[in-house]
Structures are given as C-alpha cells and as structure tokens.
Amino acid sequence: GGRTAHQMRRSAADLTRHLARRRATEFLDVIPASRVPKTTALLGQVRGCADDTSPKQGAERGPGPGPLSTGWNRKHSCRFAEHDVQVMHSDTNRGIEVLLNPIYNKGTGFSIAEKERLGIRGLTPPRYFSIEQQCAKIWENMNEPGKTAMFKWRSMQALQDRNETLFYRLLVEHIEELAPIIYTPTVGEACLQYSRLFRRPRGMYFSADDRGHFNAMMYNWKSDVNVIVVTDGSRVLGLGDLGAQGMGISVGKLDLYVAGAGIEPGKVLPCVLDVGTDNEDLLNDPYYFGVNRKRLTGEEYYDVVDEFIQAVKNRWPNALVQFEDFQTEHAMPILRRHRDNVLCFNDDIQGTAVVVLAGVYGAMAALGLQPADITKQTFLVCGAGSAGMGIANFLHTAMVHHGLTSEEAHDRFFIVDKHGLVTDKRRLDKKAPGVEDLRPFARSRKAWDGDGDDDDDDESPESLREGAPLATVVKLAKPTVLLGASTVKGLFTDEILTMMGEFNERPIIMPLSNPTSRAECTSKAVAKATQGRALFSSGSPFEHVTTDDGTYMHANQGNNFYVFPGLGLGSILVGSDHISDGMLNAAAEAIPRSIPAEGAKRGEIYPRIANIRDISVKVASAVMRQAVKEGREGRGGK
Secondary structure, three states: OOOOHHHHHHHHHHHHHHHHHHHHHHHHOOOOHHHOOHHHHHHHHHHOOOOOOOOOOOOOOOOOOOOOOOOOOHHHOOHHHHHHHHHOOOOOOOOHHHHHOOOOOOOOOOOHHHHHHHOOOOOOOOOOOOHHHHHHHHHHHHOOOOOOHHHHHHHHHHHHHHOHHHHHHHHHHOHHHHHHHHOOOHHHHHHHOHHHHOOOOOOEEEEHHHOOOHHHHHOOOOOOOOEEEEEOOOOOOOOOOOHHHHHHHHHHHHHHHHHHHOOOHHHEEEEEEEOOOOOHHHHOOOOOOOOOOOOOOHHHHHHHHHHHHHHHHHHOOOOEEEEOOOOHHHHHHHHHHHOOOOOEEEHHHHHHHHHHHHHHHHHHHHOOOOHHHHHHOOEEEEOOOHHHHHHHHHHHHHHHHOOOOHHHHHOOEEEEEOOEEOOOOOOOOOOOOOHHHHHHHHHHOOOOOOOOOOOOOOOOHHHOOOOOOHHHHHHHHOOOEEEEOOOOOOOOOHHHHHHHHHHOOOOEEEEOOOOHHHOOOOHHHHHHHHOOOOEEEEOOOOOOEEOOOOOEEOEEEOOHHHOHHHHHHHHHHHOOOOOOHHHHHHHHHHHHHHOOHHHHHOOOOOOOHHHHHHHHHHHHHHHHHHHHHOOOOOOOOO
16 A cells, blocks of 8 residues: 555556557557568668567566567557558548548547547547538528528538538538539529639649640549539530639539439549630639630630540540530530540530420320320420520420431421521521521421412411411411520510410420520419419529419429439449430430329429439439440440
8 A cells, every 4th residue: 555656657657558559459450570561661670660579588577567468568669550550541641631631521520439540639629510410500500691692602612622521411411402502503603703712623624725735634633533524614604705714613513413313422523624715804804713815716626625535535434524514606516526436415405405305294294194295296496596406306306206207206396586487498597506406397397388468267387487476376386385495585475375375275385595584484474374274394493373263383493403413323324335315315204203293283394303312313224224225335334
C-alpha cells in the first residue's frame, strides 16, 4: 500500500500502452516481416527503426508489463502507426485530409471507431448525427422562409463540395423538389453567372486552344467513365450562347443521372467544348473563364467535335455520350455524324421526342387504349422548325413501328407553320432548320388544286389548300392530337380548342413551347373550352384546373428526366453499340406503365418524378429487351 503517486502514474501508463498494443494486434493481425514491402523496410531504416517482429536477444526488460506474445515491446511502440498505414489502401486519406475530401467526409456522421481508425478524433464535434438527421437539418435550413431557388442551388453545390454522399442522399430523398433546382430552370440562372460562381473544378474543359491534344488530355481524368454529358454552351436552356459557362448544364444533368438511375458518381464526366462565344457580354466580362474569342464555325468547329468523340472512343470505348444544348444548326448534323460512330444520343432532339411520345401513350392509356392504337390517331403539329419536325418524325417512326407503312403514317399528319398548312405545293427553304424532316410530310400532303373558291360543302381534308389557316385545318382534319411547337403565345384560340372538344370526347392537347410566356395556350383555356374533358400536357408548368361544374383537369408537364436516366442505364448495362429508334420507342412505352390506375382516371399521363428510380428501372429494362431483340447487346456492357 506504499506505492507513490509517481509509481501509480507509471503503472497506468504501462497498462494503457499494453491495451493499445493488444487492440492494434487484434486489428492488424500483425504483418510478418517477409510480407513487409521493401519500401516500408527502407522507410524503417531511414527512421532508425529496427525490425521488431521478434524480440531482440538480451534486451533488457523495463518496468511494467512484459512484451506481448507478438514479440513487440515498449521500445518500439512507435511502429504501430506505420503498421496501421500498411494494412490500409495506399490511397486512403488520414487525418484532416479525410474531412477535406468530399468523397470520404461524413461531417458529424463518423463513429468513434471511424474517428480512431482515420485519425480524426478531436477534429470533428463529439456528437454523432446519422445521415438521416443530417439530411433533415439541411432540408430544414434550405426551406426557411425567404430562401430563393438560387440560394438552394448554391447550398446544394456547397454540400456537394464537402460531402458528396450526403448531397446525393438529400437529392434522392427530395428529388421532386430539388430536380428543378439542380437542373432546369434554376441551373439556367446559375449558368448566367457561372464564371463568378466558380469555386471547385468539376469535369473537363476542351477548348479551341487545346486542339490536337484532346486524346492526351482524356488521360488526365483518372477514373473509368460510363456516362459523359457534353455541351458547347451555344444554346443553354433558351438563354442563348453562354460559352464555357454551359458547364453547369453538364454537371446538373449528370447529378440527375446519379439520382435518377443510380449511376456511380465516380463514373460520370461533365464536359464542355469551349470553341469561343459570340456573346459580347461574356467577351467583355473580365471574369469570364472561357476562351475569349468568337466561336469557331464551319469545318473548324466540326473538327473539334470529331476530335473529342475520337478521344472518348480511345479512352472509354464503352461510354455513353449525351449531347446537350447544342444550337439547332449543329445539333442534328452532329447526331447524324456520330450516331453510328459512338454510343450517343441528343437529349434536346431525341429525349424531347421520347417524352412527347410517352405523353401520347400515357393519354391513350387514360382512354383505355394500347400503344399500338397510335396508328389510329391523327396529329396536327404547329411549328415546322427543328423541334416540331423532330417530334413529328419520331411519332411517325412509332406509327411505322406499330405496323403502318411510311406513306400511311405520313397521311396521319398535318403540319402547320407561320404560313399555314404545309403541302406538296410549298417551296421549302433548303437551309431552314428541320427542312429535311419536313420534306416527306410536305410531299405526302396533297394540296387541293381546284379552280375558283373552295367547295364549302366539301368537309374532307382533301379540300385543304396550301397555306390553309390553322382553324380551317382543325375543322377539316379533325385531329385527335393537337401539338404546339411554334413558340407563338395564344396560337390555340378558344375557337380551335372548342372544335377539338367537339370532335373528340377527350382531345389530347399539348402546347409544348417554352417558356410559359410562349405557350400556345394555358390549362385554364383548355379546361374552359373542353369542359375539363381534355387530356392536357405542356412544356411549361401550369396549374391543375377544376371547372365550374366540378370537373377536374390535370395539367401534366413533360420532362426529359423521365427518359435519359433509364435510357442511359439500359444502354450501358446491355452493352449496346447504338441507341436505335426501337430502343427509344421502348423507353416511351415504358414510362406510362408507372402511372397508377387511379392516376390515369384523373387524366395523369406521366408518373410522378418522386418515383423516378422505379421509372428508370422500367425504362432501362424495356431498352435492354429491345436491344437484345435487335441483336445489339454484348458490346461489353457494364
């Protein structure tokens, strides 16, 4: 009982070291000297640490507990940290580096064991919060009164910069609310200021100054890649030429790939082709981070795109390339140029068309019809530009897929532009956007060429003249589906909408032009003219409507988010070398299958975004089945 305070402290210290060595031994399972890398042995020599896998002969034993059964003794206790490093992955960060790496960082979500193992005990607050608690806190903060959409976008970017896992967890849990923040429309506002908002590099920038080096540059991105979204920033969400600031579009789109289809975050690559900008405001902005020159044009421009695609093929031959927000004059030529050269698709052209077709299939499902019944529909498309004709061409493809000949399918379409009905008498501008897609529709619509006035008693479509006004075309063609891609506000007048309601028990009316200020009609106008019987879908958000007699009309909104995650996932998994029209049609047919029966009765023609992962699984499965049917599988899918 006569132990001094010094002896007691010494005994406690020895016991602590003994327990520490025992925990380390159990955890490490002690690496034999024969398995220690030479570099580690050399490191030990430099530090003056002898091999301590066995006790030295004649070593004197100090006070306190004897050596452990492993042969380690107190003299070499400094070796524990080195052994700990040896058994961990060579790339594993430790200490403060863990907290500064958004992939490893868990904020307040590290357990005590993790803090010990990673060397961060004391570097984070002591209390543990689960990922569910962290999500709840951030969501509550983001939704405080007065917080703008742009504030939420910045908050999400900051979260992604510090804790990527938490970012995607929050995005998945609140996808319906956050998709418009991460992507359109809020990301458009962010792109306008992207140079000034730039904080952390994401993705890769291939500029006009890098020509000839793209192939080597690809190897600066160290990880494998499954999906690439690339833009040239020339037509960002209808905001015009934003140059290199279009990177925000590529980043946002890939965040939705991860959230919507479960693509691994480390295997996506946002890219921008910076070929200059014609935006004078950006050229004069001292903080613009892109190439400060006018855009490349002609063959110089296409050479940059070609070099990029070839570099992708060399580095990641199985990757999917999605073209995003290329201006109209380049979008279709690039797609045609590379569609058979690399696994790729254009979301603005093909994705939009698939969403519209999915809406048509969804509307037919609400009417109790099957996808094959599309062959019985009559389409009136307003707008003969690239958007309108891209949609019309894809609808035509779907009708052919379901059994019509190409000529029979063309006969089911009426195309109206600013000059009226387009017929075989129209002299087409060879340089106009979408003219190649328009040509077969014009050729198939024979104009009435009788002399004198139209025969008022003839109510058949054959009596329509070249350039007939929209109201006359509706009256005589009696379409079942009215599509707007004209960007002309109010084009669908009360007279036209009323006629649609008279000819059809439940007309399908789709004003697809963006933004809302350019929509061909509103949901209220459609509900009023059709007594709420119409199946309505738009490109911009509109309110659901309840008529005076209590009839409810659901205001659907098409969204490419229904398509691209599942389409990308399916094409990658099946190992396809090409995204065919059949695969796109399969995706369109799969989307309405996620609509519950009670939703279809309410006039819902698209499922809820909240169910996007289930939707993506169904889309991916349908795409894969179609690819196998076409013999496109087995390219080496992942």
